[in-house]
Amino acid sequence: MSKIKENIQIVQEEIEQNLHENERNIRLVAVSKGQNYSAIRSAYEAGQKIFGESYLQEALDKKKFLDDLKIEWHFIGPIQSNKCKLISENFSWVQTVDRIKIANKLNQYKKSERPLNICIQVNISNEDTKSGINVNEVSQFAGLINNLKHLNLRGIMAIPSKTNEKQALISQYQALKDVYEELKNSYGSVDTLSVGMSNDYLLAIQNGANLVRVGTKIFGKRLK
Numbered sequence: 142m143s144k145i146k147e148n149i150q151i152v153q154e155e156i157e158q159n160l161h162e163n164e165r166n167i168r169l170v171a172v173s174k175g176q177n178y179s180a181i182r183s184a185y186e187a188g189q190k191i192f193g194e195s196y197l198q199e200a201l202d203k204k205k206f207l208d209d210l211k212i213e214w215h216f217i218g219p220i221q222s223n224k225c226k227l228i229s230e231n232f233s234w235v236q237t238v239d240r241i242k243i244a245n246k247l248n249q250y251k252k253s254e255r256p257l258n259i260c261i262q263v264n265i266s267n268e269d270t271k272s273g274i275n276v277n278e279v280s281q282f283a284g285l286i287n288n289l290k291h292l293n294l295r296g297i298m299a300i301p302s303k304t305n306e307k308q309a310l311i312s313q314y315q316a317l318k319d320v321y322e323e324l325k326n327s328y329g330s331v332d333t334l335s336v337g338m339s340n341d342y343l344l345a346i347q348n349g350a351n352l353v354r355v356g357t358k359i360f361g362k363r364l365k
């Protein structure tokens with residue numbers, strides 16, 4: 142068995158064993174930034190269908206070699222407004238929307254029948270250096286996105302602050318879960334709480350995440 146296939150199975154099993162109450166459908170996004178296209182192909186052949194990329198040009202370069210695969214692509218990196226057209230055309234999800242200008246452009250360039258799935262990025266640790274909007278702005282921002290015809294609001298995404306203090310992390314997940322539940326009550330399309338990476342996905346799931354973004358634990362060290 143390939144190492145990648147083995148890793149995916151391990152991650153999937155661990156997810157199964159750590160399900161949060163009421164949450165049965167956890168989606169695993171394999172984060173393939175810094176990995177070459179053949180690693181993506183191996184993961185796909187092992188049954189993985191959802192992949193996340195953070196850098197547009199890198200993603201486009203690899204996508205050329207993967208055209209024959211039915212991959213659901215998620216954009217999970219910082220977004221410059223001049224990249225919105227290509228992001229809209231090449232991804233089915235964008236998880237890192239935190240400015241209305243970007244949302245408008247993504248909406249404007251979405252030409253296909255299917256709307257673009259959107260997560261609002263939330264800055265849960267309130268660090269100035271981080272992307273994402275503050276918790277108290279989410280509700281208003283969600284209303285704006287919900288009005289855009291070609292966007293489908295699916296939920297929120299966050300990168301909790303790096304800390305070894307488990308309790309501090311848990312309180313961040315819980316705050317996110319509260320915001321998520323509130324959104325879910327307001328919008329029928331909302332079904333996604335995207336938190337958790339290689340180092341914390343189990344803890345994130347235990348605290349209500351239902352989409353995790355795992356890179357190195359599946360693919361090993363990034364090439365760059």
Ligand SMILES: *Cc1c(COP(=O)(O)O)cnc(C)c1O
Pocket residue numbers: 172174195217218300338339340354355356357358
């Ligand atoms: C790189 C990245 C990941 C994956 O990180 P790992 O630690 O390799 O699992 C997840 N989410 C985002 C937003 C990333 O940029």
